Amino acid sequence: MAFKLLSCDGGGVRGYLTCLILSELHKETGFLHKVDGFIGTSTGGLLAVALADGRSQGKDLAVLMDEITSIYRNQADKIFRENEHNMFDRSFDALIHKFGFGDGPGIRSSQFTSTGLAEIGKSLVGDRELGSISPEIVLAVPAVCLHWSNRVGWAPFTLTNQELVRDDWLNLSTVKLLDMAMATSAAPTFFPPHQIVSEGRDYGYFIDGGVFANNPVLNGINVAIAAGKAKNLSDIEVISIGTGRQPISISEEMVKNPDDWGLLKWFGLTSGAPGGALLDLGLTTSAENQYWIAKLVLDERLVRLDPPLSKTVSLTSRDAKSYEQMKEASQFAMDSPYWQDALVLLQNW
Numbered sequence: 001m002a003f004k005l006l007s008c009d010g011g012g013v014r015g016y017l018t019c020l021i022l023s024e025l026h027k028e029t030g031f032l033h034k035v036d037g038f039i040g041t042s043t044g045g046l047l048a049v050a051l052a053d054g055r056s057q058g059k060d061l062a063v064l065m066d067e068i069t070s071i072y073r074n075q076a077d078k079i080f081r082e083n084e085h086n087m088f089d090r091s092f093d094a095l096i097h098k099f100g101f102g103d104g105p106g107i108r109s110s111q112f113t114s115t116g117l118a119e120i121g122k123s124l125v126g127d128r129e130l131g132s133i134s135p136e137i138v139l140a141v142p143a144v145c146l147h148w149s150n151r152v153g154w155a156p157f158t159l160t161n162q163e164l165v166r167d168d169w170l171n172l173s174t175v176k177l178l179d180m181a182m183a184t185s186a187a188p189t190f191f192p193p194h195q196i197v198s199e200g201r202d203y204g205y206f207i208d209g210g211v212f213a214n215n216p217v218l219n220g221i222n223v224a225i226a227a228g229k230a231k232n233l234s235d236i237e238v239i240s241i242g243t244g245r246q247p248i249s250i251s252e253e254m255v256k257n258p259d260d261w262g263l264l265k266w267f268g269l270t271s272g273a274p275g276g277a278l279l280d281l282g283l284t285t286s287a288e289n290q291y292w293i294a295k296l297v298l299d300e301r302l303v304r305l306d307p308p309l310s311k312t313v314s315l316t317s318r319d320a321k322s323y324e325q326m327k328e329a330s331q332f333a334m335d336s337p338y339w340q341d342a343l344v345l346l347q348n349w
Contacts, residue, residue, distance in 0.1 A: 011243025242306025
């Protein structure tokens with residue numbers, strides 16, 4: 001029997017789009033109660049943690065998805081709670097944001113405090129630890145430890161509830177689910193790095209796994225095989241959910257003189273490039289790279305839903321128009337041939 005993996009990309013508030021897609025797929029197939037592994041990065045990591053916890057706690061996952069969808073729609077201001085800058089910081093950030101950076105990133109300090117995100121996360125998973133997740137369910141989220149050792153420096157991790165061959169540097173079973181969600185969501189300059197302390201031991205600060213695996217599908221496949229849940233690639237089936245393809249690019253006309261393209265042009269300060277182009281470039285190409293590597297080896301056993309957005313929706317957009325665009329994108333996904341491919345895959349789970 002195939003190992004059934006759900007993989008959710010990072011994308012900030014665009015996790016609302018992920019929720020719309022997951023909710024509709026679940027209504028049509030009930031697949032969330034059949035998933036063997038949940039993996040997610042950043043906003044997708046929050047979803048993965050909440051869903052794996054919900055499964056282990058015997059929750060109605062349709063109701064849980066409605067709750068999470070409502071959080072993204074109605075409590076985003078709590079998630080993106082502004083940091084208490086001093087007057088200079090506020091003025092400096094306001095000046096920079098006039099050049100197209102929107103609600104982030106923070107320039108002299110993190111744009112948002114993590115207190116609101118922690119409140120949301122705790123409302124979903126309480127104080128439960130990773131060890132509370134049934135070992136039959138795989139939970140994994142990518143995150144970066146900013147200082148693993150003097151020899152290695154910083155290092156990428158896939159935090160998981162599975163027993164893998166590793167050293168005993170981090171006793172994952174005692175790590176709180178909330179810490180996992182906060183670590184994978186700590187987007188640099190947007191949120192502060194998140195410290196993990198377990199059983200009185202300080203393991204340091206972690207940041208968003210999106211810096212190396214915004215689409216964590218390969219990490220999920222790796223954990224499934226390493227943990228013995230799947231023997232090889234032929235044993236794995238995946239539904240991969242993106243947070244919408246942004247209409248962002250840099251045209252030949254924008255480039256003009258390539259030698260002039262330093263930091264100011266990449267950030268759109270002295271060019272026609274969108275303000276968030278460099279950030280989106282890293283996140284999008286990373287996600288697409290992981291998808292195509294996995295797709296070429298899994299073929300029809302992997303279906304990805306990542307519909308295009310008609311206009312740019314930033315990581316922190318909370319206006320009505322952005323939510324409407326995400327709703328339109330979810331409908332686009334449902335009307336696409338990939339939706340039928342997803343239904344065929346999930347109905348056989």
